[in-house]
Each structure stands twice: as C-alpha cells, then as structure tokens.
Amino acid sequence: MTDPRVHDVVIVGAGPAGAAVAARLHQHGVRDVVVLDRYDFPRDKPCGGGLTGHIDEALAAVDLRLTVPSVASPAATVRFGSFERTVTMGRPVRVIRRVEFDASLVEQVRAKGVELRTGVVVDELAVAGDHVALKLGGGGQLAAKIVVGADGAASVVRKHLTGNAKALPHRLFMAELPVAATAAPRDDAMIYDFTAMADGLRGYVWLFPVAGDRVNVGLMHYPSSRRGGPELLALLRKHLAPYGVALPAKGSRGWPVWGYHPSAPVSAPRLVTVGDAAGIDGLTGEGIAVAMEQAQVAGDAIARALTSGDVGFAGYRRALRKAVVGRELALDRHLARLLYQHGPGWQRWLSLVLFDPDVLEMYAARVAGTEVLADQKARLWGALVRHGFAARRRRRELTAAAAR
Ligand SMILES: Cc1cc2nc3c(=O)[nH]c(=O)nc-3n(C[C@H](O)[C@H](O)[C@H](O)COP(=O)(O)OP(=O)(O)OC[C@H]3O[C@@H](n4cnc5c(N)ncnc54)[C@H](O)[C@@H]3O)c2cc1C
Missing domain, CATH: 3.30.70 (Alpha-Beta Plaits)
Known part of the structure; x- marks a missing residue:
C-alpha cells in the first residue's frame, strides 16, 4: 500500500510507547498522525506485566486509563538464599496481561480518532530533505515530516540512529x-x-x-x-x-x-525514539510506565517542532534525560553497573541493598512513585557511609544466606 501524502507524524509501533505518543499528540491538537504496527491487536508481548505505582499519573497525563483486570500487589519480597525481607509500597504495583493492556490502549487511541494501520511492517527508512520516507513490507511506501520510533527493542528507527554500534542486550x-x-x-x-x-x-x-x-x-x-x-x-x-x-x-x-544510556542517540533531524527503542531501565528491566512518561516528553517535543518548523530535535536527548523518568533511568543505570558487575564485587552492593535499613524502602518508594530516588542523594550517601562501616559483617551475612 503506497500513500502519496506526507503526514505530519508517523509513529512506528502501537505498544505502550506508540499509543502514549499518539495520545499526547492528540492532546496537543496534532491530528495528521498515523500509527503503524506489524501486528493486529490484541497481540501478545513477553512481559512481567508490572505497572509501577506511577502508572496512574503517566496514563492520566496522556488521557489514557487502565481498563483491564489487574492484581494490585501491595508489597515486594526480596530474597537471597535464606534471607528474606518484605517492603510495603506506598502505592501498589498493578500486574496486568500485556495482551489485554496493549489492546485496551490501542482501542482508546482509536476512539480518539487516531488512525491506526495494523499488519504493516516498516522495513527501512530514509530522511530525505523535507520528509522521512518509510519503505513498508510488501512494497508499500509512506512519508511523514516526523517519524517516531516506538517500535520496541528491535527498533528499525533505533538501528538507523545507532548504525552498527555493538552492545550486548x-x-x-x-x-x-x-x-x-x-x-x-x-x-x-x-x-x-x-x-x-x-x-x-x-x-x-x-x-x-x-x-x-x-x-x-x-x-x-x-x-x-x-x-x-x-x-x-x-x-x-x-x-x-x-x-x-x-x-x-x-x-x-x-x-x-537495550538498557537506557544517557548519551546514546535517541533522536536525529525528523526522528525521535521512545520506550524500548530509547532504552529500558537497566536495573529492573521496567519499561511500561517508563515508555508512557517518555511519551510525554516526545509528544511535547514533536508538537513544538511542528509549530516552529525546527525538526532537528537537538534538545530531545537532554529533555529526556532531565525529565524525572530520565533522571531515574540514569541513576538506575549507575546502580545496575555496580550491582550486576562481572566478578565478585556484586556481593558488596547486594549486601548493601539487602541489609541496609533504608535502601530497600527508598527503592520501594521509587517504584511506587511516591519519591524520586534521584532526588534522595543525601539518603543514598548516608547508606553508603553506613555500608563503609558494616560492609564486612554484611558480606558474611550474605555468604551465610547463600547456603540455603
Ligand atoms: C520478559 C520481559 C518482562 C518484562 N517485564 C516488565 C514489567 O514487569 N514491567 C515493566 O514495566 N516492563 C517490563 N518489561 C519491559 C516492557 O515489556 C517494555 O519496556 C515495553 O513493552 C515497552 O513498550 P514499547 O511500546 O516501547 O515497545 P513494545 O511493547 O515492544 O511495542 C513495540 C511495537 O512495535 C511494533 N513494531 C516493532 N517493529 C516494527 C516494525 N518494523 N514495523 C511495524 N511495527 C513494528 C511491535 O509489533 C510492537 O507492537 C519486560 C520485558 C520483557 C522482555
């Protein structure tokens, strides 16, 4: 199918990221938007389905709602061997099934009048002067002033931005x-x-x-x-x-x-990525609420670009990084590198997480969305200082717990 028009925006991918960008653009009054997905909905997606406590704000901010069955999980139990600790969250994590959740978002976006074309695969894209040309599976073509890569971990838009950069996922x-x-x-x-x-x-x-x-x-x-x-x-x-x-x-x-990296390319002239295409939380692998929060930043940047005519998106990476979601992702990237490092150093950091009286509570509040962990630097430093004194004892406790 070839569409001769140059649309204002084409969003590749109708998962949480794509649906949320479409909804945000709708709030801005941007109407010439086409959302593409390779699958018809409902479609499944491998996922734990955990919607962290800030999902309600993230959905409300783009005028979407949680309409599918969920289990509200009020607490998290963290374990290592025989050690176990349960932390209560200020707001529960809601566990959904992606097959239902994603279809409900797509329905809500459709109901707003946004055009969705499913069963359409984007094979390639090329930025050509005043538009982006998309080559579709089956030989069709589509063009837009701006293309959003909301096409998940195997994003063609991300590949276009990063070239052949080799990193392990x-x-x-x-x-x-x-x-x-x-x-x-x-x-x-x-x-x-x-x-x-x-x-x-x-x-x-x-x-x-x-x-x-x-x-x-x-x-x-x-x-x-x-x-x-x-x-x-x-x-x-x-x-x-x-x-x-x-x-x-x-x-x-x-x-x-791919994990989020604050310096990785997330945009180029006429191109913006969001959600898994821009990188998930490196510490937890969380990405649903993340995608919806990033979608607000992306939608706002696109609406501004359409109004001003400046489609360079030079400030997009910084805007993503400075938003609460970007600050939390950047902090989690550091924490992941410490906790999940190769070699024996992980024991030092895992024992901090498990045995410090404050660290799990801080992280539970971050998951619940009642605190911004990136703003808790003094408390984090306090935990580090305590750990400096207690590290040896805690390491012994970890070794003992491992023998379960
Ligand atoms: C096993 C597992 C467990 C997880 N558990 C959790 C969890 O508990 N909580 C949480 O928050 N996150 C979790 N995540 C992460 C979460 O699933 C993702 O972060 C989330 O799906 C990101 O949404 P997205 O819209 O960016 O991408 P996706 O949901 O992957 O959507 C991308 C869409 O783009 C479409 N698409 C892709 N390429 C093309 C193309 N070329 N042409 C047309 N369409 C295309 C796809 O069909 C898809 O519908 C988990 C991930 C995995 C793998």
Whole structure:
C-alpha cells in the first residue's frame, strides 16, 4: 500500500510507547498522525506485566486509563538464599496481561480518532530533505515530516540512529503459569529473588501474581557477562524449583532489550525514539510506565517542532534525560553497573541493598512513585557511609544466606 501524502507524524509501533505518543499528540491538537504496527491487536508481548505505582499519573497525563483486570500487589519480597525481607509500597504495583493492556490502549487511541494501520511492517527508512520516507513490507511506501520510533527493542528507527554500534542486550525470559500447578506463594506480594546471582546471573528471578490465579515468572540478566538462552533458562528453572514452580520445557519466552544510556542517540533531524527503542531501565528491566512518561516528553517535543518548523530535535536527548523518568533511568543505570558487575564485587552492593535499613524502602518508594530516588542523594550517601562501616559483617551475612 503506497500513500502519496506526507503526514505530519508517523509513529512506528502501537505498544505502550506508540499509543502514549499518539495520545499526547492528540492532546496537543496534532491530528495528521498515523500509527503503524506489524501486528493486529490484541497481540501478545513477553512481559512481567508490572505497572509501577506511577502508572496512574503517566496514563492520566496522556488521557489514557487502565481498563483491564489487574492484581494490585501491595508489597515486594526480596530474597537471597535464606534471607528474606518484605517492603510495603506506598502505592501498589498493578500486574496486568500485556495482551489485554496493549489492546485496551490501542482501542482508546482509536476512539480518539487516531488512525491506526495494523499488519504493516516498516522495513527501512530514509530522511530525505523535507520528509522521512518509510519503505513498508510488501512494497508499500509512506512519508511523514516526523517519524517516531516506538517500535520496541528491535527498533528499525533505533538501528538507523545507532548504525552498527555493538552492545550486548539485557536478556529477559518469562512464562505465565496457573498457580494450581505450583506451590508458589499467593499472598499477592511480588517476589524478587537474587539467589541466582551466586550462580552467575546478573539480575534476578521474579514471581508476580496475575489475575485468574496465575503467576508470571521470569528472569532478567544484565549484560556484564555473556550468558546464552539455554543457560539462563536452566538458571530460571533451578531457582523457581524452591517455590514448587516447574517451568515447562516449552512456553517460556525470551527477549533481548537495550538498557537506557544517557548519551546514546535517541533522536536525529525528523526522528525521535521512545520506550524500548530509547532504552529500558537497566536495573529492573521496567519499561511500561517508563515508555508512557517518555511519551510525554516526545509528544511535547514533536508538537513544538511542528509549530516552529525546527525538526532537528537537538534538545530531545537532554529533555529526556532531565525529565524525572530520565533522571531515574540514569541513576538506575549507575546502580545496575555496580550491582550486576562481572566478578565478585556484586556481593558488596547486594549486601548493601539487602541489609541496609533504608535502601530497600527508598527503592520501594521509587517504584511506587511516591519519591524520586534521584532526588534522595543525601539518603543514598548516608547508606553508603553506613555500608563503609558494616560492609564486612554484611558480606558474611550474605555468604551465610547463600547456603540455603
Ligand atoms: C520478559 C520481559 C518482562 C518484562 N517485564 C516488565 C514489567 O514487569 N514491567 C515493566 O514495566 N516492563 C517490563 N518489561 C519491559 C516492557 O515489556 C517494555 O519496556 C515495553 O513493552 C515497552 O513498550 P514499547 O511500546 O516501547 O515497545 P513494545 O511493547 O515492544 O511495542 C513495540 C511495537 O512495535 C511494533 N513494531 C516493532 N517493529 C516494527 C516494525 N518494523 N514495523 C511495524 N511495527 C513494528 C511491535 O509489533 C510492537 O507492537 C519486560 C520485558 C520483557 C522482555
């Protein structure tokens, strides 16, 4: 299908990022917007489905709503071997199913009158003078003054910006299982289990409650060391076993994603990326609320560009970085590099997270969206100083906890 018009904006990808940018542009009165997606909706997406506490504000800010079933998880249990601590969150994390959530966002955006074309794949793009030309699968073409890369981890727009830059992606695997088939705890607390770090994982195993007596299980691995898919699945299987969860031989789904880097290219003249195309949270692998918060920055920048005619987006990376979401992502990137580093140094940082009286509470408040962690520098420094005195003892406690 070839469309001869040059649209104001084409958004590639109708996931949370694309839907939220479309909704933000609609708020700005930008009407000549086309959203493309390779799949028809509902479509599934491998995900833990955890909507952090700031999702309500993020949705409301772009005039979208949570309309699908969710489990409100009021607390997070953090584990390492025999050690366990539960923190209550100021606002619960809501666990949804992506197949339902994404379809509901697409429906809401459609209901606003935004044009969605599904089953359309963007193969290539080229910036040509006063527009961007998109080559579509099947031989069609489409053009726009501005193109938004909301096309996820395998983004063609991101590839256009970064060229052949080689970096290792985060790896995430997940499966959704019926609770009846397992002996997993069902108190609606989310479980983050770091025990697999002693086996070389640089990340954590999760168990999240899902509506309809099901549990979402998975693992995130930070790329400080290269681990193959079969190795990561074996770790996931091993570390789910103590919960009585048997991972089926088939049915767990993996996905490589790129961590957010404050200096990575996220825009170019006529091009903007958002959501996974711009990078996920390196510490937790969170990206849904992140995508929606970034979408506000992107939508505002695009609306300004259409009005002013300056489509260079020279200030976009800085605007993303300076927004609360960018500051939290940048801090989490630092924390991830410490906690998930290759070699034995992770023990020092994991013992800080687990055994300091304040650190988990601070992070729980950040997840709930009741505090901005990047603004808590004095408290973070306080925890570091305490750790300087307690590090040896805490390291011994960690070693003892590992022998579960
Ligand atoms: C296993 C796993 C667990 C996770 N758990 C959580 C969690 O619990 N909480 C959380 O907040 N985040 C989680 N994340 C991250 C979260 O899934 C992503 O951050 C989120 O989906 C980002 O949304 P997005 O719109 O940027 O990308 P996506 O949701 O990937 O949407 C991109 C869309 O673009 C379309 N597309 C891609 N390429 C093209 C193309 N060339 N042409 C046309 N269309 C295209 C795709 O079909 C897709 O619909 C997890 C990720 C994984 C892999």
